[in-house]
Amino acid sequence: MTTTASRTTTIDQFSALPASSRRGGGRAHEVYWTASKPSPITDPAATSFSFGSYDPGPIVNFGRKRLTFSFLSARTGTVQQGESPWEFLLAKHLETLPSVGAYRLHGHRAVLVGPDGETSSYGPDAVWTGIDGTVTCAEVKASAGYFAEPATAALLDVAERGLAAGGIRFARITSDALREDRRREFNVCRAFADGRGRIGEAVPDRARDALAGGPLALGALGERLGIDASSRVRIVNALMVRRIAAYDLSDAVTPDLCVTAAPLAKPAPDLAALTI
Structure with a gap:
């Protein structure tokens, strides 16, 4: 344009x-x-x-x-x-x-x-x-x-x-x-920045296993993954960007934040081949 x-x-x-x-x-x-x-x-x-x-x-x-x-x-x-x-x-x-x-x-x-x-x-x-x-x-x-x-x-x-x-x-x-939702905007921007960081090779699979049994509090998930408290938010955000974990971005990020497995996605068209 x-x-x-x-x-x-x-x-x-x-x-x-x-x-x-x-x-x-x-x-x-x-x-x-x-x-x-x-x-x-x-x-x-x-x-x-x-x-x-x-x-x-x-x-x-x-x-x-x-x-x-x-x-x-x-x-x-x-x-x-x-x-x-x-x-x-x-x-x-x-x-x-x-x-x-x-x-x-x-x-x-x-x-x-x-x-x-x-x-x-x-x-x-x-x-x-x-x-x-x-x-x-x-x-x-x-x-x-x-x-x-x-x-x-x-x-x-x-x-x-x-x-x-x-x-x-x-x-x-x-x-x-x-x-409009300033807390959501803040969480989105922080998760975006955290998603650029590296995570251990074993962390994604361990997180999938931990969340397969149902939602976990952020603090409890960090303990299950063996992550120190100072890095838990960063790691969970990186997992969310990679569509392994998820949480409500409008919620306050505290140790009690409810973290779930990322929702399953239905089959969708390949964007690179999308035509009308």
């Missing part, structure tokens, strides 16, 4: 990455985002729609215009990259939430062809599978006002209808929604 300046943002969601895995260029010193051209979609009903995966190439840059990021995902085993604080915050949720399976940032694109042959394209910020087997595409912005901008609204409406025809959900996500 073509972008120009319209709004200033100074919020920094970049600091949760440990220095050993952080690659990024700049912070958002300029205004944030707005569509710069009128919508090319004049007849949505007559607009053809196709959708598939593609290689966007490197997104990370070391200029000073906007925040960009990349990291090696412990959940998917692939490099994820994007731009803007809001995409980074969404990435932390996708890397952490027990309800998410595989995901890709900036790895898919829709092509729309109008009745006059004019072509436009749209790339969602993220595509992910849920543990219920569903696929969701999402666009994330700072606030709902960006989705009301006419050209953007027209483009996303056509994309939503085209994706729905292929059985794919479409979500409009705001930073306000991601940050």
Whole structure:
């Protein structure tokens, strides 16, 4: 989507990455985002729609215009990259939430062809599978006002209808929604950072065995795994990112926190082969 300046943002969601895995260029010193051209979609009903995966190439840059990021995902085993604080915050949720399976940032694109042959394209910020087997595409912005901008609204409406025809959900996500539960946001960011760390080779299997019998308190699980108290939260967070353990991210993290085995995921489409 073509972008120009319209709004200033100074919020920094970049600091949760440990220095050993952080690659990024700049912070958002300029205004944030707005569509710069009128919508090319004049007849949505007559607009053809196709959708598939593609290689966007490197997104990370070391200029000073906007925040960009990349990291090696412990959940998917692939490099994820994007731009803007809001995409980074969404990435932390996708890397952490027990309800998410595989995901890709900036790895898919829709092509729309109008009745006059004019072509436009749209790339969602993220595509992910849920543990219920569903696929969701999402666009994330700072606030709902960006989705009301006419050209953007027209483009996303056509994309939503085209994706729905292929059985794919479409979500409009705001930073306000991601940050509404501040305890949850804190736990997500901490779990994301902890997920970059290493854990012992035997820990995942021992954790699966310990949780196979049912939920355990964080303190009790740490004792079963032989982990000292100072490292228990970090290890459990790393296990959650790897979809071995899970807990309610809206709960306070105390020794009594209820930790369960990660919920089983139903079969889902391969995101790299996803097409409409």
